[in-house]
Amino acid sequence: xIYSTEGIVINNTDYAEADLIVTYLSKDFGLINxxxxxxxxxxxxxxxxxxxxxxxxxxxxxxxxxxxxxxxxDILESFQTIRENYKLFLKLSEVLKLFLDxxxxxxxxxxxxxxxxxxxxxxxxxxxxxNYTIFLKIKTLKILGFxxxxxxxxxxxNRLNGETHYSQGFVICKxxxxxRESSQLSQxxxxxxxxxxxxxxSYLERVRISEKLLMEIxxxxxxxxxxxxRV
Ligand SMILES: [Zn+2]
Numbered sequence: 001x002i003y004s005t006e007g008i009v010i011n012n013t014d015y016a017e018a019d020l021i022v023t024y025l026s027k028d029f030g031l032i033n034x035x036x037x038x039x040x041x042x043x044x045x046x047x048x049x050x051x052x053x054x055x056x057x058x059x060x061x062x063x064x065x066x067x068x069x070x071x072x073x074d075i076l077e078s079f080q081t082i083r084e085n086y087k088l089f090l091k092l093s094e095v096l097k098l099f100l101d102x103x104x105x106x107x108x109x110x111x112x113x114x115x116x117x118x119x120x121x122x123x124x125x126x127x128x129x130x131n132y133t134i135f136l137k138i139k140t141l142k143i144l145g146f147x148x149x150x151x152x153x154x155x156x157x158n159r160l161n162g163e164t165h166y167s168q169g170f171v172i173c174k175x176x177x178x179x180r181e182s183s184q185l186s187q188x189x190x191x192x193x194x195x196x197x198x199x200x201x202s203y204l205e206r207v208r209i210s211e212k213l214l215m216e217i218x219x220x221x222x223x224x225x226x227x228x229x230r231v
Contacts, residue, residue, distance in 0.1 A: 003068070004059045005029055006076065008116060009052050010096050014040070022050045022070065024058070025099060025116060030107040034060050035069045049073040052096065053083050055117060079120050081127075091129045095136045102144055102229055112143055118201050130214055135196065135204050137221050142197040146228055150194030164190050166220065169228035183223070189216045 007024030010031070015021050018041040022034050039047040049056050055077040062068035082088050095116075103112075119132045141147040153160055154170025163174040167182035171190065192213060199207075209217075 002059055002061055002071070003029070004057070007032075007056060007058050008113075008120070009050055009054045009056075010099055011052060012036075012050050020050055021067070023100065025103070025113060026058075026108070027110065027113050028108050030109060031099065031103045031105050033067060033105070034058070035067045036073070037069065045075065046073060048078070049075045051078070051080075051083060053079040053089075053092070053120065055079065055120070077121075077124075079124055082120065082124055085127065088123060088127065088129045091133050092123070095133050095140075098137055098140055098225065102140070102146065109143060112140060115139055115201060122201070122205065131204055131209060134214065134217050134221065135199070135201070137225070138193070138197050141221075141225075147197055148224070148228075150190055160190070166223065169224065185220065186216060188213055189220055193217065193220065 005026045005028040007026035009022055010025050011023040013021045013023075015035070018038045020036045020039050022036050024032050024034065026032055036050055039050050041047075048054070050073070054075055057072075057074045057076055058070055059072040060068045060070045082092065116136060119136055123129050123132055138147065148154060148166075148169060148171045150171055151160060152158065153173040153176055154167075155172050155176035158173060160171065160173055163177075164185045164187070165172050165174065165177035165180075165182040166185050167177065167180050171185065172180070172182065177184075192209070196204075
């Protein structure tokens with residue numbers, strides 16, 4: 001049986017002398033590992049199609065319970081300008097790592113696939129990355145059910161109003177924060193985080209987020225991803 005889909009390379013790992021194991025975020029199969037024969041032997045379009053972020057149409061064969069093998073890989077967009085920009089790629093690597101850490105294998109999600117692909121096209125065009133990486137992380141966490149409730153306290157479930165804290169995966173009220181190890185969240189962060197998960201990509205592109213707020217969101221996400229997801 002031959003399978004065909006579109007995929008974006010998330011990661012590749014050397015295998016044997018000249019082969020690769022390539023991890024894709026694919027349109028029809030979600031996150032999948034595939035085997036690619038000899039891409040490291042000669043510099044070719046076949047070889048470069050397995051570079052991280054490359055968006056390709058791929059065909060592969062083999063039993064589903066084994067490592068399947070890529071037999072065709074046609075580049076639709078290389079995203080080379082992103083990959084070769086150290087700052088952009090480094091920032092995007094955080095999203096790639098999040099995908100590898102928390103996405104279940106072989107569970108397609110068209111929403112996430114399209115969002116990631118469209119974000120890459122936008123990053124390529126604007127050569128800006130911060131808003132997109134934050135947005136991708138928030139959307140990924142939301143889709144997988146890892147995003148905390150920003151409207152209600154994670155402990156007493158009362159509606160959050162006024163001083164808000166974060167503690168071990170939950171957003172909590174002032175009362176519940178006393179006696180617990182927690183960090184206070186600014187009202188701005190709580191508001192934007194609760195709204196952003198419902199934004200569309202085109203809405204994100206029309207909004208200006210201050211540097212300070214971006215940093216606070218980054219901090220929150222780093223903290224939350226570490227404390228709520230066991231890797
Ligand atoms: Zn509470």
